[in-house]
Amino acid sequence: MSAERIRPELEDLNVIVSGQGGDGSLTVVNLLASVLRQNGMSVYTERDVLSRIKGGITAATLRAFTGERFTIGNNIDLLVAFDIAAVPKNLRQLNNNSIVLYDNSGGPLPDGALPPEVRAFGAPLSRQAVKTFRRDIYKNSISFGLIGRILGLPDETMRTSFTERFKRMGQQILRYNLDALEVGLGLADELGFTADQGLYRIQEIEAKPHMLITGNEAMAFGFLVAGGRFFAGYPITPSTDVMEWLIKWEPKFGGVVRQAEDELSAINMAIGAALTGTRTMVATCGPGLSLMQEGLGQLGMGEIPLVVVDAQRGGPSTGLPTKPEQSDLNLLVFGGHGDFPRIVLAPGTPEDCFYLTVDACNLAQRYQVPVFIASDQALSQNTATIDPIDLGRVTVDQGKRLDADDLAKLDTYKRYAFTEDGISPYTIPGTPNGMSLVTGNEHDEFGLVSAEPVNRQRMMDKRQQKMKTMLPELPRAGRYGDQDSKIGVIGIGMCFGVILEALDTLADRGIDVQYFQPRTLWPMLDETINFVNECEVVYVLDLNAGAQLAGLLLHEGADPDRIVNILHYDGTPIRSDAVVKFIAGDLAARDKVEEVA
Helix, strand or coil: CCHHHHCCEECEEEEEEEEECCCCHHHHHHHHHHHHHHCCCEEEEEEECCCCCCCCEEEEEEEEECCCCCCCCCCEEEEEECCCCHHHHCHHHEEEEEEEEEECCCCCCCCCCCCCCCEEEEECHHHHHHHHHCCHHHHHHHHHHHHHHHHCCCHHHHHHHHHHHHHHHCHHHHHHHHHHHHHHHHHHHHHCCECCECCCEECCCCCCCCEEEEHHHHHHHHHHHCCCCEEEECCCCCCHHHHHHHHHHHHHHCCEEEECCCHHHHHHHHHHHHHCCCCEEEEECHHHHHHCHHHHHHHHHHCCCEEEEEEEEECCCCCEEEEECCCCHHHHHHCCCCCCCCEEECCCCHHHHHHHHHHHHHHHHHHCCEEEEEEEHHHHHCEEEECCCCHHHCCCCCCCECCHHHHHCCCCCCCCCCCCCCCCCECCCCCCCCCCCCCCCCECCCCCECCCHHHHHHHHHHHHHHHHHCHHHCCCCEEEECCCCCEEEECCCCHHHHHHHHHHHHHHCCCCCEEEECCEEECCCHHHHHHHHHCCEEEEEECCCCCHHHHHHHHCCCCHHHEEEEECCCCCCCCHHHHHHHHHHHHHHCCCCCCCC
């Protein structure tokens, strides 16, 4: 067999590394991502972990490609299994061209464990790690030598990557890991994967400036750049990374991060900070958001600006703490008792996360309302390659804030003055002539408690007027695919990359579809409802059992006869082939395409 036939050049590579929790699967994937980025490829990584410190089969997955993707592919090219139990768990992602590299320290794979077409190679990773280094954990560095050889990575590139990764841990740790890499290269030689004879070749392209970042990191970065200087939170997966990033960076810019004892304390700390005029944010997920509801009502009554990140996970209750879902939408839009205005934004990529967080900070100040950012576990924690952030696009808008000179020109300062646009000019506590009262009760223009019916209705109307005033300034949707097509798809968050890839596959099969990505969920914009009502059929991808996104569309007047629900809520990330199969099948049933592709 010729070298060209056994070493195809990969332009789109999917690798999954799986084993027991604590085996270092994510470390291997991060190292591989670093090497492939040096080759000019873009990368996207995904984690599949359990809600425990150690143990249980976990996985880390990487996709490397020459274009732009924000999802893992439908099939895995290489499965690396540190534990034989990881093979059956990931079997559904393999195809006839897949390769399996497994640790055979405990023996070979059972007969029939893999389809006969799948090539499997065993190596004593754990045994060699214990024999050479007296520590099992070094099997991940040993495995990297085999992985690199299989993929055709130059040995020196791997050594350089290891040096950059481990040198900060000290010379001894660096030496052990470099030695472990050499052990792996030796095992590769024994299996026939020599330095010039792997199973694949990675395409080398000219590298360009880029960032590898998670959605959580991007939101934290956006908050900092937008002038955010106080963050309060309680560690809760998958939002904790926001706080961890800010703990490192906020103090360098005069900011403060407080880890509270619970979400009740976090939201109330945030309310106090926001009242001082400080740009403030909290980050949580479903259970924490439930605990924050009373505080969110205080924000509504007091007209206090705050940004709230909700990294959604599987619910209800503790649910699936480490799995992606989008089942908090109703809570974000309708949560809390009573009526008060709020904004709900929905990013789809880490880049979106950055810029929409900047928008959220400005909108919160401008309209004196809570602004929610609806993320999800995958968008929050998966890493993706994006273009460098353009700080020139960032502006800081304080809204109708009055200083001492402004107040001196007023006969009387009324914190909650009735205005045509519903937004009352305000000042921060301590400003001369700027005294006011903030209460959770209904109040008059000065903030004094009032149950007078006429005042009550006027105050409610004033606050609700903001929802109309803000409409022209809310972030608009992204539009992709064939915008002349009468077949549409709507999805948010992690669905962004999945839907874009599905559109490409459908187009290859002669089915033209357009994708509408709403970036403002609430208040719902006319463009969203118009999109639905102008299409013949719109597939709404909901990562929940209750069709919550579709329900919001129907609530705001979308034609129910045009909406078809695609529901996914088994705790796994949805893949593009599932979307393609559903849409193609439904269109075939409607006689809009000849047959299911």
